[in-house]
Amino acid sequence: MARFDPYENNGGTCVAVAGAGYCVVAADTRLSVGYSILSRDHSKMAQLADKCVLASSGFQGDIKALQKNLAAKELVYEHNHNKKMSCPAMAQLLSNTLYYKRFFPYYAFNVLGGLDSQGKGCVFTYDAVGSYERTGYSAQGTGAALMMPVLDNQLKSPSPLLLPARDAVTPLSESEAVDLVKDVFASATERDIYTGDRLEIVVINSSGTHREYIELRKD
């Protein structure tokens, strides 16, 4: 007999690419379970602060709970400090929030993108229980295995083993990065059944955030 399972994978893919003065964060809008599509237009992203956007895939119930929790904590921070939370601060908060539920985890795979306090693009990538790393680009979710090698190939990030440490942000211009993100999503959509329908792209730079959508394959 069917037993209760508190988790479900609703699929989807999240990507972020950081440049010198910008960060591109993107996620598809498909919401699936098993072989069924529940919705073709469901956002996985949350604007948590001025220069800080979170994209998450995994179990939608946990994702919404996590994003609401972070938004609430950001608001308290704003009241206490009279400023918005920085992206690296939010990154640490997200890690702690995930680890807080280490033994009944949020089934959420997160990519956090934004600008740091110097105005440089930053990307933070996580696992479900809170281990994280600052990188120049990342992909998470059901299509990540298809996208990550392409991003590695195209963005030619310097090895993290190099000493002294080299900057991880990509040399691409903002529009080139947006085009690359569109391409990797269009490609992953061809082979990953959980990725598709529509792509939501948020570009964060010194002049604020800009949001755009493109259509993806619907099959």
Place this chain on the structure above:
Amino acid sequence: MAWQQAMGSHAAGGSQAPPAAAGGGETQRTQYPYVTGTSVIALKYKDGVIMACDTGASYGSTLRYKSVERIKAVGKHSLIGASGEFSDFQEILRYLDELTLSDHMWDDGNSLGPKEIHSYLTRVMYNRRNKFDPLWNSLVLGGVKKGPKGDEKYLGMVNMIGTHFEENHVATGFGNHLAIPILRAEWREDMTFEEAVKLVEKCLLVLLYRDRSSINKFQIAKITTEGSTIYPPYSLKTYWGFSHFENPAQGAVGSW
């Protein structure tokens, strides 16, 4: 039965073990559903939201109740439809009664709209799954309420673990497999009520033919700015006279 001995006292006693009831007795949690209702379908149309389901409730594969209402009005602006465990649905209705009553008692002229009710249900469902004591339902919530940009139609769904979303048309259970493809092909935002009823009946008929736990006694309900109407149950016309139904062996001649 083995499952009645909750994990409580036996499960290692670690921090993972769920707390037993305060009275010292063992807590009981729903491990699987008993009496269940099948699909609910709903869609937005020109003036509001239309919702439909049959009136059956099954005990496993036994049709235990043949005339139960699985669509109910909530407050002034919403309709709720439920599939899954029927007793859990009735408990949810008690929660909603309490919610709308306390909202009414503020007497401030404000009232909870479909968006707020859906949000509340979402939190209740997710909270209960976190306690490993789920309400075994898929819920559909539809409604219309005046907003800053005129009348706002709303249609959303929540399941037993708290996955939730909004859509122009939704269907639970078998309906997700059989009715959604029809709705995707034929749904329009500006459908009249008559067109919407026709489309809903088309979906219900497919479900009646292909979902064995469905029955031929349906209820349709609508919600508009004028309020909600739950229509009395009625049947659809079925046709079983296909020649292959009457003589199934015809055209399948054996080898001997």
